[in-house]
Amino acid sequence: MVKLASLKQGRDGQLMVVSRDLSRAITADGIAPTLQAALDYWAETEPALQALYQQLNQGNCADSFAFNQADCASPLPRAYQWADGSAYVNHVELVRKARGAEIPASFWTDPLMYQGMSDDFIGPCEDICLADEAWGIDFEGEIAIITGDVPMGTPAERAAPHIKLLMLVNDVSLRNLIPGELAKGFGFFQSKPASSFSPVAITPDELGDAWQDTRVHHRLRVHLNGELFGEPDAGTDMTFNFAQLLAHVSFSRTLCAGSIIGSGTVSNVNRSTGSCCLAERRMLEILEQGEARTPFMKFGDRVRIEMLDQQGQSIFGAIDQQVTKYEAL
Template sequence: MKLATLKDSTRDGKLVVVSKDLTRCSEVGHIARTLQAALDDWAYVAPRLQQVAIGVESGSQPTMRFHEHDAASPLPRAFFWTGGSGGFSGPRDSLSLVEGASDIAVTAQLALITGDVEAQVASADAKDAVLLVLLASDISVGEGRAVSTFSPVAVTPDELREGWNSGDLSLLVRRNGKAFDGGSNGKQEPASVIAAAAALHPLLAGSIIGTGLGKTEGALSIGDTLRIEMNDRTGHSIFGAIEQTVKTRGK
């Protein structure tokens, strides 16, 4: 199942179910108005969303065209993000930095959205807390983190099939159309990174955890265009693309 948040007049946007090929979507406000609302009652809501997803693929569900440019980050704001706190930019929004910004860097990786997780949870129990997977981008300026962004679409782990966390799916990061030199950190068990994040305090449903999977880092300059995506084993985009141009604020 693939989920996205379309921008509207509210902070948290509106939840839609997206087709596997990322071309169509169906509004699901009658089930859950926002992704956070869905995560808060996942055991009840997820099966209903899954039925919509089946209908989207079969043609029995009303749909409209899905445009990645209309999407916010799936969770426009989150209770917890290992890359920092606060709201997030949209995956196609410009990256507006302060005048004179230098030492601009990007870190891209796979991230997880969790359900509720108890503090000091055992790794064996933490695996079931993975509800959704998405791409994450962190932009830092100097020593401080400036902007975090997530892919247009978040997907349930079953969309990635078995072994998705073994590093066999490549994260594609390009600056001005050219690939960054970067590489995977190797195997990272989702359960272990969740357990580490919950070592000192519980995690609320809707927490986002960076995995380090496919982690790529590189330098950026004002005017650069950054594109981050991941394709499945047949070459099709899984999450849609983060594509942003670095600009000076006000220009």
């Protein structure tokens, strides 16, 4: 068991071990300078990180300091690979239904996946800087795994041990740019700017019984401008678990340690739990009222994405970001 974060420093951050209650932290440079370095030699570094974590939780680290989420970069400030799926097929079906289209039967048996930009992630408390509100700025609350080295052709039944860490995601989407890009038949690019991740990444065993069948069985809470927007259960209605997503990504390629795979927008069939993105709410409005009434994000809007345990304690810390206008240099 261990919780890890990256202090903002250079391009790849400085590795920290964070206490279970997210109150204290200690740098782990005696074990590995960065999270990527720790993942590269995980068999050697994980036991040492776990020992330091235990000492920190027991209050036996004289060099510990108060943990400040705003000082964190994303756990991996940049990564060799970021692949995002759409594991909640209910979400995909809803979006298609709003425009009168049925989903192909294969969507229920073969995961959707796109490869996003991974060279410069946004910090969990940093602004989302974009040039134009007309692009249709949206947040997407998700969960992601970080892998170790994964052989090509790894089947789902042998994928779980390759899942080293978990974290939350805000996969920013520019909805009004997506249709034109998809019409080209070559996938997302401009419509998918930099994503951000929770301040803290955790080993799956930190979740206890909430980690089952490589799914996270907790609610993902999203607030927009201080008001609860949605809190669907991430373990419910997840058509493809993380082992299946990992098998899909490694089908024809090996993955290096530090590869990130996202779940796609968390979504429940039970609409009373709310949504984790604006597009889903807008689609529900179209189906129920004939038109979308909820606007996309404007400059100054703030989104907060967080997951709490049964005692109400934050597990990963919070992604807490404001949308601001980007001014070109």
